Amino acid sequence: MGGDAAPGIVIKGADMARIRHPLARFIFVGDQVQIEPHLHKFSELRAVAEILHTVEVIKADTKPSVALRTGRRSSMGLAIDAVREGRAAGVVSAGNTGALMALGMLFLRMIPGIDRPAIASFFPTLRGESVMLDLGANIECSADNLVQFALMGEVFARTVLGLLQPTIGILNVGEEDMKGHDAVRDAAGVLRQTKLPIHFEGFVEGDDITAGTVDVVVTDGFTGNVALKTAEGTARLYSEFLRRAFKSSLFAKLGYLLARHALGKLRARLDPRRYNGAMLLGLNGVVVKSHGGTDALGYANAIGVAIDMAAQGFAEKIRQEIEVFVAERQAPEKAVI
């Protein structure tokens, strides 16, 4: 029931996801009266779907604390509870992010060793695709938070992006060791010393995000959210200036017509819908947040992310990695003689 055009685009998106993932089955949680007419249009989807009825919804402006008190029987609450009970392999929502995180923590609990969930997403770079986290779940982060994000991002890059030896960098204002504030410096210190088989490359800067200098960019939720939206805004600026350039003369218009096919591929590559589906990492279960303003194609992509994470046993892999890390940190220091 969340997002700007639910439940219509959710069901249309689910039908696209069904075609891509023929083994997937769907539970639509929300108001049966609103869902049924849309579902009626997709007979093949209907055959692999059920409706879990509730008229309670969490609104876009509901505070997380209120969602926790009153939202357990809402469509979002029931959907997450279905993951907890194992009736669903994962949940996708285009609704209120804060509420999704709060209810996710309530029903699914954190993976032991992870203090806070992080929002992660992948994005295009000059060298392929990278993942960045946190994108807004945690406004202020300790060094421990950042270290945990690094480990979760590394598992994500291996399991969902399929990279064998993903590299990790911490976002900072310079590459030198002394740059930045205590949290980034302390986190870098821990990651440099860990004996886990991870590839920590040190600090990276804002322009390294799209350069693809590392596969996993680790940052606090404030900086990550600003960086993500700045990148989106810059792409929009560039795209708008390009549109104006192609309209500025007859030659340019003709040029556009000739290059249209190639430019269409460029547009598809940078299409925000392609990168829709932010993951809430650190919970005992798969929780994916779709952009509220996306369309059916974007929603289908978010569902695809959830299916990938569930199929790869993502939460379990993070749990194993964190266990090793926690054990390592708790082990007594070896004396150096």
Next chain:
Amino acid sequence: MGGDAAPGIVIKGADMARIRHPLARFIFVGDQVQIEPHLHKFSELRAVAEILHTVEVIKADTKPSVALRTGRRSSMGLAIDAVREGRAAGVVSAGNTGALMALGMLFLRMIPGIDRPAIASFFPTLRGESVMLDLGANIECSADNLVQFALMGEVFARTVLGLLQPTIGILNVGEEDMKGHDAVRDAAGVLRQTKLPIHFEGFVEGDDITAGTVDVVVTDGFTGNVALKTAEGTARLYSEFLRRAFKSSLFAKLGYLLARHALGKLRARLDPRRYNGAMLLGLNGVVVKSHGGTDALGYANAIGVAIDMAAQGFAEKIRQEIEVFVAERQAPEKAVI
């Protein structure tokens, strides 16, 4: 002597600036043996230039604390001192930013009421040009710092960008009042209540930077530095993908040839050299930092920024505005009955 190709591009850039600003005069501070052969090539520049000789330089990796102890007679130190003594109206450097800030504070002192200098720069938006600060001078910022940055940015937008009623926004992860950390919320509270004739629009997000939602974007130096470099990196990604698209087929290549003139104008508009020249605001004097890797055109633009600021009496205008603000805050609270 600072930057990747000094003193050659500095002198070539100064000659470009001389043509644009016929009344400008130049002092080149550094090693006469290196400067003289370059200056020799530009006879008209030579007629309005002098050399202030020193062989001492501050290196790119010199720490600010070391620069303070040992850099007073360096080219950077002597150049800033010339501003303090009134022999120069402003200083432009492509050297070490931390050292420039430290020596600037030492020689020029802060404007009363301003605790820390901020690095500001302007950039293209969908609606024209905006200014953002701080871009990296202060890794951690208090609410007071942010308020001071807002006031300085407002004066800058009026005097250098020529806007009559510039609007101000604080960068945050959402527009709602309760979003973000204490520093941004407290700063917003102060700016909402001030009786100064400023136009504070509240919080803005990363994509508002290039949308041009406000004329002045206020943020801490960590976030601002990451946002600036993320925008630069995204523009580079887009530009590279565009280049590949135009090379991907014969039609696309022909299309490029036809649209080349219009695309050239787009490139010029987004040319980083056009936005070269970051201002160190808050000092009793004009200090402009050029990108170390820029060319002569970029350096000429940085000189142009310094000339604009000096000609507009920028430091004096900030001093006046801050005086009013400080007086307002020190006035006893009116009782509300």
